[in-house]
Amino acid sequence: MKKAYKALPAFIFVIFIFAMFILFLVLPKSKYSSSEKRYLSDMPKFSSSTLFSGEFGEKFETYLSDHTAFRNFYVGLNTYYNLALGNNGSSGIYHCKNNYLVNDPCEYDRLSTNLDVIKEFAENSDIDTTVLIAPSTGYVCSDILPKNHLKYNDDKLFDLINEKLNATNFVDIRNTFKSEYENGNQIYYKTDHHWTSYGAFTAYKELSKQLGYNPNEKDTYDISSYNDFYGTTYSSSGFWLTPADKIEVWDNKSNDPYITTTITDGANTINQDDMFFYDHLKEDDKYPVFIDGNHPLTVIKNTNADSDKNLLIIKDSFAHSLVPFLADHYSTITLVDMRYYKDKVSKLIEDNNYDQILFLYSIDNLSTDTDLVWLE
Secondary structure (H helix, E strand, O other): OHHHHHHHHHHHHHHHHHHHHHHHHHOOOOOEEOOOOEEOOOOOOOOHHHHHHOHHHHHHHHHHHHOOOOHHHHHHHHHHHHHHOOOOOOOOEEEOHHHOEEEOOOOOOOHHHHHHHHHHHHHHOOOEEEEEEEOOHHHHOHHHOOOOOOOOOHHHHHHHHHHHOOOOEEEOOHHHHHHHHHOOOOOEOOOOOOEOHHHHHHHHHHHHHHHOOOOOOHHHOEEEEEEEEOOHHHHHHOOOOOOOEEEEEEEOHHHHHHEEEEEEEOOEEEEEOOOEOHHHHHOOOOHHHEOOOOOOEEEEEEOOOOOOOEEEEEEOHHHOOOHHHHOOOOOEEEEEOOOOOOOOHHHHHHHOOOOEEEEEEEHHHHHHOOOHHHOO
16 A cells, blocks of 8 residues: 555656646647747648658757646746746746836946947937937836845946937937836836837936927827737746736827828838727737737828928837827838848938938847948
8 A cells, every 4th residue: 555655746746747738639729829929839840851850859858848738827836836936037027016027137238339329320420319218117117126136237237328329319218117106107017028008108208308399198099908918028927927917009089080001011001090999908918909019110290380391210129109299290101120020221211301310229129130230
């Protein structure tokens, strides 16, 4: 009897492995994980070359991991287990107070190079150029961070930006963001790395001092709030018990009949008489409600704008929720995402009569971006 008890754990383990194997075989394979916001791997093609090179084994291991039964449960269990052991941030994301999920500080090895690119581009252009950088969530909302965390070096990085871009118009929003946050306003989402619509509105007002438009007041906009927003930080974290965010759409209805959005993505063109793509609100990640998310080239025209100026924005996705505010003041706004745009920006400038250029990035993206070097 004692021998049987000793063998019981091994027997249970074998049964568990066998059951998981059967479930792997019989359960349908999902194409997409809504929790992780990514497509799951397909079964790799088998050949003698992929077998002996090890490629098949690596891809099959990924396929097996992606399609393990109850995968989300095990990912979450492992994440909360590490949290209980005191390993907060082991996945690169801190579980913080007030249900915030915050990316830990990234590597900043590309920042100096990218600043040099922006500086050279601005110096070679006859067009008034402005730079706005969004500080990190961990820097602005420092009081929510766990006791043990890596240091957010935004102050040091922004000093470098000021030094490098001394001949370029730089809009520093650090103090304004900290003040707004300390006054109880939610500047960043809790489950996503982007600024909220209120954060974008705050940046829009600060930006007006440099770009020269007269910013609207908050009561100009019809504000609609939508529940169940799970952002990209949530999807990378494994902290599945975190409550969802709300996402707000601030819409100046007086401009709605005059707005058109044209998106060019390779050979495909999307045209819509609006800046908001409401179908995305049916999804977990609702942030693409703003100008349909990431595309190489997006052009927004407003025939009711309070000026006939044309603005070129070279940006990351932080610009998406800011553009609906800027559209009130520019007849044309062109957005270029260097991660996907493969043509020369200089040719785009030659073909269009831009009055101003705006570089808009988050500090993390600007510090790690490897595509900005192709700007010319």
